[in-house]
Amino acid sequence: MRNPSLPAYNFAYLDEQTKRMIRRAILKAIAIPGYQVPFASREMPMPYGWGTGGVQVTASILGPDDVLKVIDQGADDTTNAVSIRAFFAKVANVATTTRTADATIIQTRHRIPETPLAHGQIIVYQVPIPEPLRFLEPRETETRVMHALEEYGLVHVKLYEDIAQHGHIATTYAYPVKVEGRYVMDPSPIPKFDNPKMHRSPALQLFGAGREKRIYALPPFTDVVSLDFEDHPFTVQRFEARCALCNAQEVYLDEVITDDRGGRMFVCSDTDYCETRRSKGSQVGGLPQHGAAKADWEAAE
């Protein structure tokens, strides 16, 4: 008999049978790095575009001792990140943080934190389209055969068409990677700037696609290589500017509009990284505070 003072949902929202099914999928995903394990995605109390795959993965691994961080485009304070964090604070009564270094689980949409992840941490990616071959071959039966037979020529053709058209590989986010020399994998719509952070990361990386019902994973210290060509090697975006708030360089910057006369500046996309640097004294004086309207130039999910 249920105590009427207790909430009407299970710990972390999902029922135990669903958690077991997702946990089994996660273990197979870890055993077969880069391979997309099908799972029976559940309806969640939020729209698909809000990362229901990532939410289901997080709900299935989360325990009462975890400390959860949720980011969206690098920021902890967007509506999406705040909502998901509040959801888990309520349904799992779990501690939350904005500090990358303090988190045991980081759920993310579109970025990998600048602070290097540590052994023992888990990063959960929200994935809209898990199939890296989907834009080249819409039929699931065909892409499954292509993965089975390692027929990845089409991906290279697509990248090479970029070169023919633009003189360089124009893909800047969701840039495909090859895992342990076997599976071609979509890293989710992170900027290709973040791709090198996946390679041999000491953290466990889990990917959840709710609408497409797929889970995949990268164990720690797994080889993750961005696809490229000998004459056109993979390169990340480079920013000429430094962060206008904390003076950081070699980080991913967002262009921010500062006034209605076209004034602009570049600031860290990773708000925790920027704030931590500023609190340690890396301030740049006399500039507006972070939080102005972000130029949303990366394609949204």
Add this chain to the structure above:
Amino acid sequence: MAGTTLLDGGFTAPVFQSQAAFRLVMDAMAQPGRIVDLGHAVQPPAPLEPAAAAFLATLADYDTLVWFEDSGADTAASWLTFHTGAAVTRDPSMASYAVLSQNSPVSSWRNFAMGSLSYPDRSATLLLPVESLRDGTPLTVRGPGIETVAVISPRGLPDGFTETMAINVARFPQGFDLLMTCGSELLALPRTTRLVET
């Protein structure tokens, strides 16, 4: 310390105990060779040991079939079905989870599901009990999850074990995943892990 009846010996706080057990199993799978201790939250009848029983209590249910190598495991099988809903199969090729016996003949392992090239996840996870996870002949292991190399020292491995594991690695992405258990402890050797005798 088996339960007095089939009704005893399961998780007493299943939501939290299974979450804790799962995180340890996931850690083990993500760091092959690392020993984790699943504790004594479950008290299964023989021949099930605490680690294998905690693993099954966490992950098995009516969507998974379990196979026992030990023909005298009826009590353990009934206990498992009562506590998880998982059915026991006599057909090894149907098993999601295979509870092996010590010195299990490795030649029979080819009967377990290895998945297909299109669905390599449709493959069995084997639970192999050994005499010890710590004081046997050292084996070096490499692969995803391991920064450089790790060393495991299980004692009481079946004859032909390293050769069978080498064949399993060569089969990637198909293959089985193996969990070695002793008492309440467990280590994982997923299909990506390569063994090198030292």
